[in-house]
Amino acid sequence: MFDLKKYRKKSPWILHYNAGSCNGCDIEILASLSPKYDLERFGVINTGNPKQSDIFLVTGPVTYRSRERLIELYTQMPEPKVVVAVGSCTCTGGVFRDMYNVEDGIDRYIPVDVYIAGCAVSPELIIDGVVKALDILEKKSKEMEKPLKLFKEAISENGVVNRRNVALKVGEVHEEN
Amino acid sequence: MIEILLIVFAPFIGGIIYGFERVVRARMQNRQGPPLLQPFYDMFKLIDKQAFIVNPYHTILGIMHFITLWVVVAFIIMGQNLLYVIFLHLLSSIFLILAGFSVKSIYSHIGSNRELLAALAYEPILIMMAVGFFMVNGSFDIAVIREHGASIASLFLLFLAYLMVIPIKLKKSPFDATEAHQEIVGGVEIEFSGIFFEFLYMAKWLEYIFAYLLLMLFAGDNILLGIGLFIGVFLLVNLVDNATARIKMKHLIKIVLSLGLTLGICNLIGLAYV
Numbered sequence: 467m468f469d470l471k472k473y474r475k476k477s478p479w480i481l482h483y484n485a486g487s488c489n490g491c492d493i494e495i496l497a498s499l500s501p502k503y504d505l506e507r508f509g510v511i512n513t514g515n516p517k518q519s520d521i522f523l524v525t526g527p528v529t530y531r532s533r534e535r536l537i538e539l540y541t542q543m544p545e546p547k548v549v550v551a552v553g554s555c556t557c558t559g560g561v562f563r564d565m566y567n568v569e570d571g572i573d574r575y576i577p578v579d580v581y582i583a584g585c586a587v588s589p590e591l592i593i594d595g596v597v598k599a600l601d602i603l604e605k606k607s608k609e610m611e612k613p614l615k616l617f618k619e620a621i622s623e624n625g626v627v628n629r630r631n632v633a634l635k636v637g638e639v640h641e642e643n
Numbered sequence: 644m645i646e647i648l649l650i651v652f653a654p655f656i657g658g659i660i661y662g663f664e665r666v667v668r669a670r671m672q673n674r675q676g677p678p679l680l681q682p683f684y685d686m687f688k689l690i691d692k693q694a695f696i697v698n699p700y701h702t703i704l705g706i707m708h709f710i711t712l713w714v715v716v717a718f719i720i721m722g723q724n725l726l727y728v729i730f731l732h733l734l735s736s737i738f739l740i741l742a743g744f745s746v747k748s749i750y751s752h753i754g755s756n757r758e759l760l761a762a763l764a765y766e767p768i769l770i771m772m773a774v775g776f777f778m779v780n781g782s783f784d785i786a787v788i789r790e791h792g793a794s795i796a797s798l799f800l801l802f803l804a805y806l807m808v809i810p811i812k813l814k815k816s817p818f819d820a821t822e823a824h825q826e827i828v829g830g831v832e833i834e835f836s837g838i839f840f841e842f843l844y845m846a847k848w849l850e851y852i853f854a855y856l857l858l859m860l861f862a863g864d865n866i867l868l869g870i871g872l873f874i875g876v877f878l879l880v881n882l883v884d885n886a887t888a889r890i891k892m893k894h895l896i897k898i899v900l901s902l903g904l905t906l907g908i909c910n911l912i913g914l915a916y917v
């Protein structure tokens with residue numbers, strides 16, 4: 467049978483979001499798209515548009531200001547999707563851990579599929595992580611994936627899911643950490 | 644028979660050209676580049692992905708854009724009237740522009756605005772090209788134009804003007820402010836997703852066919868010259884794309900309108916009086 471799932475692996479489009487990182491890892495991501503490492507040979511395009519991307523590359527430890535956007539971008543990505551946490555501070559908080567204005571890592575807010583450690587991560591590790599993410603992407607179903615916080619259940623009518631306003635603002639919800 | 648086959652497979656031929664172009668561009672930057680069939684992998688992936696509908700008109704207008712563009716290409720291949728082709732092509736752009744305005748996204752609106760401005764800049768050149776072909780061959784019919792000899796010598800200035808239209812249509816720098824990835828995130832295409840984006844993606848491939856088929860009209864019945872023109876301009880456009888930065892919309896209109904109109908009018912006056 468003609469299996470469309472096979473092709474998920476061959477054309478991963480990337481959305482890159484900086485949730486308050488020091489920019490070290492962002493530069494490394496750009497380096498891995500440059501001629502020397504050439505991530506495009508796997509069919510990767512850096513789209514910058516959540517509605518057309520498959521892989522969500524996040525850098526940074528989620529500052530209080532950036533978490534609404536993080537959830538917003540995450541809910542705007544169509545399934546199947548994978549989240550890759552790039553850099554130590556994205557995985558655990560790293561050098562920013564326990565600071566007053568950051569959350570420790572993005573997995574407090576959205577489910578993460580691949581963690582890439584390193585401060586800053588090297589382009590080789592990023593490529594390894596993305597390739598690992600592709601294996602996970604191939605196995606995923608098209609079930610709706612939900613953020614862990616700042617989220618309202620989507621309403622579904624006649625089999626059509628209405629995703630409008632599923633990402634909440636910080637003030638709209640009672641949070642306990 | 645061969646015409647029908649060409650028409651049916653036009654989007655796929657365009658896809659191969661697009662894939663080849665990505666490889667060529669990568670090689671120019673000393674990279675390996677994606678595989679040749681990458682656009683088709685993208686296509687299958689997009690079909691498999693979930694699709695969001697922002698509003699029904701938006702998606703329908705996007706699909707209409709693709710279909711009208713396919714009809715335009717079919718008309719060129721069948722050798723219909725060149726003026727019809729140009730105006731029908733304008734209609735297909737209008738569908739896209741309306742789709743851009745039908746959603747709330749600001750980027751989409753900016754993209755539509757720019758698309759409209761770009762149409763303002765290149766449309767006069769296309770129409771003057773049609774007039775030039777009429778003055779040389781005595782007919783607007785593409786079939787007649789294809790039977791006459793090469794007209795590139797007598798339409799050389801218009802050919803130069805058309806060289807500026809190709810990067811606008813194919814969204815290549817320096818004239819890619821209409822799409823502008825990373826700046827306005829693709830402009831009109833921002834709200835499309837999944838299989839609906841696929842239609843826009845395939846429309847992009849058809850744009851390649853459209854632009855290069857019009858280019859080959861300059862070669863008339865000389866097929867070798869036509870292929871030579873295609874290869875030469877293809878390489879030139881990609882070289883310029885790699886070597887230049889994006890210019891502002893304002894400058895795009897200024898450059899294309901002033902230079903293109905002057906070149907075109909000079910050529911037409913020359914044809915009329917010399």
Ligand code: SF4
Nearest residue numbers: 487490553554555585
């Ligand atoms: S992991 Fe280190 S280098 Fe990377 S963004 Fe965080 S602090 Fe910067």
